[in-house]
Amino acid sequence: MARIIDGKKISQEIKDEVRAEIEREGIKACLAVIIVGDDPASQVYVKNKKTACEYCGIRSLSYELKADTSEEELKALIEKLNRDSEVDGILVQLPLPGHINEDNIIEAIDPDKDVDGFSRRSVGALSIGTDGFVSCTPAGVIELLKRSGVDIAGKECVVMGRSNIVGKPMAMLMLRENATVTVVHSKTRHIEDICSRADILIVAIGKPEMITHDYVKAGAVVIDVGIHRIDPEKNDGRKLCGDVDYADVEPVASYITPVPGGVGPMTIAMLMKNVLKAAGKR
Amino acid sequence: MARIIDGKKISQEIKDEVRAEIEREGIKACLAVIIVGDDPASQVYVKNKKTACEYCGIRSLSYELKADTSEEELKALIEKLNRDSEVDGILVQLPLPGHINEDNIIEAIDPDKDVDGFSRRSVGALSIGTDGFVSCTPAGVIELLKRSGVDIAGKECVVMGRSNIVGKPMAMLMLRENATVTVVHSKTRHIEDICSRADILIVAIGKPEMITHDYVKAGAVVIDVGIHRIDPEKNDGRKLCGDVDYADVEPVASYITPVPGGVGPMTIAMLMKNVLKAAGKR
Numbered sequence: 001m002a003r004i005i006d007g008k009k010i011s012q013e014i015k016d017e018v019r020a021e022i023e024r025e026g027i028k029a030c031l032a033v034i035i036v037g038d039d040p041a042s043q044v045y046v047k048n049k050k051t052a053c054e055y056c057g058i059r060s061l062s063y064e065l066k067a068d069t070s071e072e073e074l075k076a077l078i079e080k081l082n083r084d085s086e087v088d089g090i091l092v093q094l095p096l097p098g099h100i101n102e103d104n105i106i107e108a109i110d111p112d113k114d115v116d117g118f119s120r121r122s123v124g125a126l127s128i129g130t131d132g133f134v135s136c137t138p139a140g141v142i143e144l145l146k147r148s149g150v151d152i153a154g155k156e157c158v159v160m161g162r163s164n165i166v167g168k169p170m171a172m173l174m175l176r177e178n179a180t181v182t183v184v185h186s187k188t189r190h191i192e193d194i195c196s197r198a199d200i201l202i203v204a205i206g207k208p209e210m211i212t213h214d215y216v217k218a219g220a221v222v223i224d225v226g227i228h229r230i231d232p233e234k235n236d237g238r239k240l241c242g243d244v245d246y247a248d249v250e251p252v253a254s255y256i257t258p259v260p261g262g263v264g265p266m267t268i269a270m271l272m273k274n275v276l277k278a279a280g281k282r
Numbered sequence: 283m284a285r286i287i288d289g290k291k292i293s294q295e296i297k298d299e300v301r302a303e304i305e306r307e308g309i310k311a312c313l314a315v316i317i318v319g320d321d322p323a324s325q326v327y328v329k330n331k332k333t334a335c336e337y338c339g340i341r342s343l344s345y346e347l348k349a350d351t352s353e354e355e356l357k358a359l360i361e362k363l364n365r366d367s368e369v370d371g372i373l374v375q376l377p378l379p380g381h382i383n384e385d386n387i388i389e390a391i392d393p394d395k396d397v398d399g400f401s402r403r404s405v406g407a408l409s410i411g412t413d414g415f416v417s418c419t420p421a422g423v424i425e426l427l428k429r430s431g432v433d434i435a436g437k438e439c440v441v442m443g444r445s446n447i448v449g450k451p452m453a454m455l456m457l458r459e460n461a462t463v464t465v466v467h468s469k470t471r472h473i474e475d476i477c478s479r480a481d482i483l484i485v486a487i488g489k490p491e492m493i494t495h496d497y498v499k500a501g502a503v504v505i506d507v508g509i510h511r512i513d514p515e516k517n518d519g520r521k522l523c524g525d526v527d528y529a530d531v532e533p534v535a536s537y538i539t540p541v542p543g544g545v546g547p548m549t550i551a552m553l554m555k556n557v558l559k560a561a562g563k564r
Contacts, residue, residue: 124406128446154471164410182464183457189436
């Protein structure tokens with residue numbers, strides 16, 4: 001029986017810490033959120049970010065642009081926000097419509113306001129070990145581990161997936177925490193064997209419930225970054241699942257994150273932390 | 283008996299390719315090299331870089347500054363070279379004297395002229411997978427493997443060491459080549475066992491001849507990034523050695539790089555490639 005890592009509780013603690021610091025220090029913090037088009041999932045994410053800002057005492061500015069907004073118009077808005085000394089953080093909700101180059105847009109954000117940590121300079125700073133904004137989801141995983149009392153240093157960690165938003169920054173963060181880090185991916189051979197070496201297994205592959213106990217060493221810590229909508233009628237009433245087959249893995253793990261209520265809520269909590277950090281730099 | 287990966291020959295091929303392209307396309311390329319102080323090893327490196335430039339048909343500018351040069355003076359020179367449209371690449375020989383912050387200096391170089399690939403933006407671009415300058419030594423290791431016919435995709439690669447100049451960019455490059463990558467370091471437990479899993483073992487730990495056959499799986503490819511001066515009288519006339527105990531490892535490896543004549547000559551060859559690339563962007 002694994003101990004359950006309660007991401008809802010830990011993310012709440014972090015938001016409370018941010019809120020308390022903002023109140024105590026009288027910090028004025030402001031996040032500008034840009035959304036292009038009307039993707040329903042993106043709208044939910046943006047709404048949740050605004051709610052969290054409100055909770056923490058962070059002012060949020062919202063820019064809802066039409067789906068046919070040009071790259072130049074979007075860049076012009078970002079440049080205006082870069083120059084605006086009232087704005088501490090700028091977040092462009094991804095994905096963007098296909099006619100806009102996401103890389104160009106991310107690079108247009110002032111690195112000192114890049115609270116998502118997606119720009120080359122932020123990613124490079126994480127790798128080099130200098131100060132910078134760290135991508136929120138992997139940063140949230142580190143907080144989950146630390147606040148659950150999981151030792152990282154010297155442990156074998158396997159990161160499944162090599163995306164720019166999770167896998168690669170996750171590997172760099174675990175390395176910074178002195179884990180021995182392996183990254184596995186779609187081209188990896190004998191992937192079950194390699195995953196079974198892990199003391200800490202971090203799964204970010206985007207495949208519903210793919211990871212069974214065959215991938216997990218007895219006593220391993222299992223962190224599930226995936227989240228997928230599923231049909232409740234076919235899944236005992238469950239609406240969401242992760243990349244990990246929870247029911248199958250939980251009995252062999254020492255710690256495990258549930259879905260929902262594991263890694264998910266941490267992303268926004270870490271975003272709040274990044275906005276506070278950005279405001280502190282002013 | 284391992285096949286020997288001949289870095290001298292491969293680096294010569296690369297320099298010849300750079301030279302041929304510069305001649306064929308009539309490219310004007312120029313590298314500015316800055317050295318601060320009179321460290322003898324640094325002077326040798328700078329001299330070798332200038333010689334390679336000359337061979338390839340690249341103009342080189344040399345700035346030899348006194349050891350007491352201030353950070354501001356050095357920055358002012360870099361900013362002048364950033365603005366100089368005749369200069370394609372800027373290289374500041376490291377290490378710098380202790381009173382100068384290396385990070386500040388690296389970040390002062392225009393990222394489009396950062397032919398060493400050490401800036402945050404270059405490192406971030408490598409991680410994200412966008413175009414940028416890649417650090418010369420790890421880029422050279424990839425060339426050694428490819429030009430020796432070693433398949434990388436799907437192989438287990440262990441990178442020993444996590445420096446900013448070799449270990450971390452090396453891991454990112456091997457991941458880009460679809461290897462399954464593990465990074466081990468001073469805090470890694472059971473390091474011999476982990477290294478013995480490697481199909482490709484890349485050693486960059488800075489410890490003379492530490493790696494014996496106990497770290498090497500039979501048939502592994504062994505790449506030795508280390509280089510150390512040793513006393514010839516105590517070492518059968520050898521003046522240099524690597525991080526790998528060559529005599530002990532060579533019999534079990536399938537391919538191996540010697541020291542000298544393995545990875546060493548590749549760094550300058552890849553620098554020439556980076557300068558050519560920088561010139562091509564003008």
